[in-house]
Amino acid sequence: MDIEVLGTLAVKENGVSITPTAPKSRQVLALLALHADQVVPVSALMEELWADRPPRSARTTLQTYVLQLRELITAALPEPAPGEEPVSAKDILMTCPGGYRLNTRGGTSDVREFERLAGLGYRAMDAGDHPGAARLLREALALWSRAPFADVQAGAQLEMEAKRLEESRLCALDQRIEADLRLGRHRELLAELTVLVNRYRTHESLCGQFMLALQRSGRRSEALDAFRKLRDTLVRELGLEPSAALRQLQRAILLAGSEKASGAAEPAPV
CATH class of the missing domain: 1.10.10.10 (Winged helix-like DNA-binding domain superfamily/Winged helix DNA-binding domain)
Incomplete structure (x- = not known):
């Protein structure tokens, strides 16, 4: 089956x-x-x-x-x-x-295959094998065509499982983008991240990756603007401030602009 x-x-x-x-x-x-x-x-x-x-x-x-x-x-x-x-x-x-x-x-299941490939990707990431992690996580994410059970009239159980699966997909996506950033693919990621930060407007990790990709592409002001937009959304919709890690990334981008001539290190990923 x-x-x-x-x-x-x-x-x-x-x-x-x-x-x-x-x-x-x-x-x-x-x-x-x-x-x-x-x-x-x-x-x-x-x-x-x-x-x-x-x-x-x-x-x-x-x-x-x-x-x-x-x-x-x-x-x-x-x-x-x-x-x-x-x-x-x-x-x-x-x-x-x-x-x-x-x-x-002994048949196939796309959920089981996704979980297998994602698990291998996470282990490759932990081992510092960023090319392997990016490849495995990309293969895992390619198994998705739409939202889970897209054409099923879902009840309570399927709705709960769909949310769990979507969270698993976001985790794999986050790690695949992280692997691509570590491989210097920041310019290639800009279009994808532009869509993602607009779709997941309160997702801090995706915003941090977008800020980093923009900063590395020489678009410092846009990186800072992405932070401002996220902060406005978090405060307005959730009554929360951005995490300490994201605020630290913002400060690092600000400092990188003023210290560029001195050869200071660029901001680290969130």
Whole structure:
């Protein structure tokens, strides 16, 4: 089974789509696919479908959605070869004590691959292998096409998981940009960072990276302006001042302008 959730939902068995069109069935499959090869409790599935107001027939209705998914799986399964043990839909979408388990049988999952590549990228970063870190994290981020479960009507469980995945993506993005900065790719990053700081207007790390890329590109006044914009947004929307690290970067950029002729070191990344 091959699973994609980092964008639109796509689940295939034997190369054949088993993704249903009905909204509730899609929710069930999305949650099972995200936690593939793990038991998803009935309580979590019910919360996803009906929040804290399940109907009296909730368990029966959930079983109906599971049966619908098994019908799609059955249609996708190949005929067993002579002498081969046949595989049934119940072997793939398994009923377990307390819940259900989607058995990938060694198939692929874009979430698992993202987490694997990102983990390797973080370790490369810690080891000082910035080219390797940039490459691995770029590969991890390339697995994303849109927001998680972009075409699924998400309930409480999927909304929570989408936020978790988005935070993981931002962490990988932050580290990939950091690796690129350490490789001297500041000019290449300016267009991307311009978009990111406007999309994530209170994200201090991205702002710090933008300030550094601007300063290294000889655009000191724009770097200081980026700090002012972030500070105004933080104060207005959250009642907070920028972090000490970001304020220190601002001061370093100010000093770098006045000490440029003396050969002073440039500001360090946040």
